[in-house]
Amino acid sequence: MYLNEVYYGNQSYGVEAAAQSYFDKHARDLDVAEAALISGLVQSPSEYDPTRRDVQRTADGIPIVTKERQAYVLEQMTRHGFITEQQARDAYAEHIAIKTRQVELKSPHWVMFVRDVVEQQYGAKTLYQGGLKIYTTLDNDYNDKMQQVLQDSKPTISTQGATNASQIAVNPKTGEILAFNGSLDYNDESIDGQVDILTSERQPGSSIKPVIYSEAFVKGQNPATTVDDNPTCWQDTPVHGQLRQHLPWPDNHPQRARQLVEHSGRQNAGLHRRRQRHSERHKPGYQHLGT
Structure with missing residues (x-):
């Protein structure tokens, strides 16, 4: 009864609907690999959704978290004697083709x-x-x-x-x-239409530079401070010699911002960014803040 009512994601309630939705076949025709994948969806249909395009995927196009969940189910099936270890290995290595389906939801x-x-x-x-x-x-x-x-x-x-x-x-x-x-x-x-651009994290681009400059000022620099704009190995961009901090900046100058990140400390620049945006949704690694 439970298998026929539980939600498997993508408007699929029950194992038969899930089999039809993801593999275009009846539940009785699923092989071990397919059955293990579907069984793993129940715990969190949205997290393990095999049709997601907004997460990292395997060479087969299966989300990595979904593949890991399938591996866990296969391990449990082996542990409880439903399949052998060799069958589990074969099932995990099997190429799985998820049916491409049109989502008919509004919005x-x-x-x-x-x-x-x-x-x-x-x-x-x-x-x-x-x-x-x-x-x-x-x-x-x-x-x-x-x-x-x-x-x-x-x-x-x-x-x-x-x-x-x-x-x-x-x-x-x-x-x-x-x-x-x-x-x-x-x-x-x-x-990649399934990727929600509105909520996806992206590089801030040059909009982060005022934040970096403000942290540099906190650390003792001022609008008259100069930095070297000499050739580097970062990229092939025009150079301008000694540059002052004040606006306007020639060519939206990225190298000066990089040097300020180094002067202020990458961690400090990152912490200052957090203070400015009132959020804890940051990720470590500040090497590209100035670019």
Whole structure:
């Protein structure tokens, strides 16, 4: 009974629906490798979703976390005598082809975003088995219009050398999210459409430089301080000799920012960045902060 009702992700409730969804076959026709992969989804369907494109994947295209979960299931099957160790090794090495399917949800990136928030706050069991009714601030009509604006902007986007775009609309008075489109097309694999650009972490680019400069000033430098702009092995860019810190900066100068990171200390630059953005969602390693 449990196997026929539990959620396996991607709108699939029950092992038969999961087999059809991921492998386009009946559950009775699954082999050991496929059965182990599906069985591993139950604990956290969103985390182990084999169709995800926004995480690291194996050469077969399977998310690494999903493959690791499959390995755990195979290990348990061996431990309890359902299969031999050789069968487990063969199953793990087997090439698995996940069926490409079109997601028919309205506003899929928004749905996934809300799903992740609820799962983080209340847990997977409550989310998938708690019978929740979730109400959000999204305006479907407005969101559809905004999505159409994105589609109509494709020619302009392509002239900038880009293939994808996203947008979000927020009520400035209440903070309510009214529209949320994480890509041009969720189902377009050629642009990694399943990746939510709105919530993906990206390099800050030159916008981080004022933060780096401010940390350098805290460490004793000032607008009149000079740094060497001489040839280096970083990249082939024009050089300008001694440069002062004050604006404007020639060519949005990256080398000076790099030197300031070294002067201030990479760790200090990173800590200052954290102080500025009021968030703990940082990752270690500050070598590229100035670029």
